[in-house]
Amino acid sequence: MTRHLLRLIWNRKRQNFLLTVEIFFSFLTLFGVVLIGMQYANNARHPVGYQIARVWSIGVDRKEPAGDPAVRARHRETYDQLVRALSDMPEIEVVAAGFTGPYSNSNWGSGTDLTGGRSVNFGVNSVTDGYRDLFDIPIAEGRWFSREDDAATWKPVVINRRLAREIFGEGTAVGQIIPEAPDRDNPPPDPAAAAKRQSKRVVGVIDEFRQDGELSAPQNYLFYRMRLDYEDPEANLPERILVRLAPGTPASFEESLVKRAMAVAGAWSFEVQAVEDMRTDKLRSYTTPLMVVGTIAGFLLLMVGLGLTGVVWQSVTQRIREFGLRRAKGATIPNVRTQVLSEILIMTSLAVIAAVVLLAQVPLLPLPRDLTGIPASVFIASIAVTVIAIYVLTLACGWQPSRLATRIQPAEALHYE
């Protein structure tokens, strides 16, 4: 039976080829949208690792580059005064400063070569001691930064569990030094001293810190400790100050907050935003493109569906004699119907196989892992969903024409000949 159907399809190869091509491209289009959607859904299942209720983010524009050490020191002192001044306000529970924060558009990424030839990439942030309390970040192992680290001769870091596992495997990470290969391109003048000072020592491991929020792919993350009361020429200055308000503080508090900040640093500009609002914007930046692409893909599929219906319809009317002959020779209505639908199924299968074979090459491409970032399970699940959707679509398109084929009376059909 299948061989017979294949021969029938082969006999109409030109037209069927174009149909298959159309289904093939529809598959790829749908797959793209499904993949992004599934990736978002998968990402959203995992916790982000922080709480943002009542937290405001104050972006700071210092209006002056801090390349000059004197300017730098002055800026750092101003920051220190700012944080103290804001802490004294009764409406504010906790104040912290950092390079970046949740849902912010500024990212800092870094990578390091481990001894042994492996390399890891991670998101980086540099924050003051109050940061953990402010966002209520759960500690999985060890501790957060504290005054204990003031006398440290190494760089204390806190990393997330994912990064800990990537560097240290299943063993404990706390107290370990991240084993970095020396930078061959840029050797430090005094290797021994530099190595000692540069080495990053893990003081704590947190569950997670997904800076870009719930729809972003989980990533490796590393926190450096930032101090405002001590001049370290290698450390970063904060770019934003974060405050958590006391419950019940009205939105109009923003004006007094900015006035207070201006009183300390009149030459600087401050941009206050509730982190909740930043979250809304950030999520929209993920969903809006998907919605636009999804709408267009939806219309494309509708168009393909209608086109397919029309073509199958036309081919059924053209083959009235063939079906009439089959009916006259004793084929039942379901037999004829099965024939029409099977032909569509075979063509769909050809297109689907071609598309899946093509997509199976993607994981084999030498793409950087950060770029793909899509787990195999999501990739495979997306293929499965797309395959099902395409079969449903093509069968639905063949349904009405196949009814038409069975409504033909054998006598009437043969009458043409």
Place this chain on the structure above:
Amino acid sequence: MVRHYFVLAVKVLLRRKFFTFISLFGISFTLLVLTVVAAFFDHAFGPGQEEPRQNRTLYAERTLMHGPHSTSGSSGGFKLFDQYARDLPGLERLSLHENGHTVHTYLDGRKISSSLKRTDDEYWRILEFRFVEGTSFGTADVAEARFVAVINVATRDRIFGGQPALGQTFEADGQRFRVIGVVENVSSLRTVPYADIWVPYTTAKTDAFKREITGDWNAMALAKDTASMAAIHEEFNSRLLRVELPDPKEYKALVAPFETRLATFAREMPLTDRKDPESQVWRFVGLLTLLGLLFVLVPAVNLVNINISRIMERASEIGVRKAFGAPARTLVGQFLVENILLTLIGGAVGFVLSIFVLQAITDSGLFTYARFTINLRVFGWGMAFAVLFGLISGVYPAWRMSRLNPVQALKGGSR
């Protein structure tokens, strides 16, 4: 003869309404999307109200510093342009303006956020704003650092409740400005003229920016004529070699080209080679064309399928024509005319739909102050897309049609 084709085409289209509907649906949707994209493109890059001299204006908005280990990108610094670009040959005017910054005004417990741009006086001579009240600030205002501001209508509504604002003062980012002009809103997609509030750059809180090679500044150069544009670009590039870089250990080369609006945008796109600014516009246009072709592929194959179905249905008509000696060329011509007629009808439907879609996008407020409209240029693009689409989707079916065997066709069909 063509008139005869038209009559025939209309008759055929009306005979099979379902097919015609499917074809028109596909065509109008495809052309709707293409027209909306063209309207966006025209809105962002076409000659606009505020930038009538865009065809002889060059912009320096992105600088890159390259070193052996790192690359750093930002806007240029005030000093870079002030020191090296003022006396470029072929230059009619040069304007330096800072990137827009969000500033806040607190009014009776309400927060009003606006985009504030610090500019020089030349900015107002290169660009053409529509003033509702007052006028722009001039050379003296900038030189004496007067706290004067031009605001747009939206800001006037927000801060002054829509009342005439001339001479009134308001506070923004802790500074108090006096309104000397009110202009119509400018779309946020026109990045150079867009802002809510414009003030003299000399009112900045510090003058640290005057010593920066890279920073937060953009330059806009109006060339004497289009012929001098290349010279400006070349001369500035060669002067960049003399610039003393702020961190010579880390960075060895500075790239800060004066380029056209489109090139500035193209350089930010993925898949472009940032170090070679010359090839980027072409790459960008090529990339867009490729994406457009990929997008058109599915509807085109769909239309080809439907067209072939329609031809097969008319096999006996074609058989008769062939039997009476119609050459293949004529049949191909007839079918192409039919198909282009169909795509033009679909294009017209899509065009009308795109007016509604653009209105909806405008109303959504997704792009601040942007008013997407259909103008003659976009209309031309839409028509060009429609004819091109008609040709792409018509050639293969027409060829198939011309190759039908007359005997088979007369019998009423073929495989």
